[in-house]
Amino acid sequence: MPKDMSDIETLRPRTLTLRKPTSEDGSAIWELVRSCKPLDENSMYCNIVQAEHFSDTCVVAEMDGEIVGWISGHMIPNEDALFVWQVAVSPKARGLGLGRKMLEHLIGRDACAEANQLNTTITKDNEASWALFRSFANHVGGELSDQAHYRRDEHFDGRHATEHMVTITLPEDTDADAADADSADAA
Template sequence: MGSKIEIIYSEPKANEGKKVFDLVKHCPPLDVNSEYLYLLTCDHFANTSIVAKDDSKIVGFISAYMIPTKPDTVFIWQVAVDNDYRGKGISSKMIQGILKRPACKNAKFLEATVTPSNESSMKMFEAAAKHLNCDITTSPYYTEEYFSEGHEPEDLIRIGPFTKQ
């Protein structure tokens, strides 16, 4: 990686699903889903998801969607940033990019689930709430009983209400 980087943010394309899958595999503690799921996400949810690229290398990815039963809420499913690119504000810019999309025009809230041990994700969402100048709440959501043995519970993060900037 050179000293000067120029990150380009865009909607993911179906043919980038494999690269996204490879990125997520190298971003513990993220749960790695099937390669096919990333292909579908890059295809079916492109209007609410985002990739960050340094040249042709995908260095960041967020999968997100509008919650069907909450049309004012964007759910951030997974955030991945290449280890060499962390600390450069990429995840923050990806969240901002998603919220500016036409598909998210009615969004007033952002939600995600985070395991209690994932401090970096919590810090990222706290920074997003600060940037959006709104409240963030955390509450128990998916307890350990929802998962196979060994998976931590997932707490619900809710940010908002916010107005578009």
């Protein structure tokens, strides 16, 4: 018998499920975002509404029944673009490529089929987000560009760093098998 119980934990297989969120996931999503500094926290109510009203363009990742990943997003009105608002990955699930898996899952959904680009905003100092979106663009064969968009002084009254609008062009034939409309299992 192992002396250290964590040895058992590392040997146990884990099941990862990607799916649409429900309103009942709102509080777990809120807790996840709170644990992923420096992400901006929204109210729990906001996360409940996102999970309910935008479930087709949001995704949760569950590992062994626990929510360990979250992407909130929406199709930009009157544009063929998916806007990704937040990506959160629990420390328990880091190093698994989960952020990229969730993005791939999302662009494979019917609700995002018309998107020819993915947009998000990132501050210049958020190295983890830059790495994620560069990796995603490279993986899908898309082009990544950025420009200052929400500016520190013009939009945030000097209280928040400038957010750069990142645009990733999506290839016309994205891999539909990367995501199933309702769920996908990955080990």
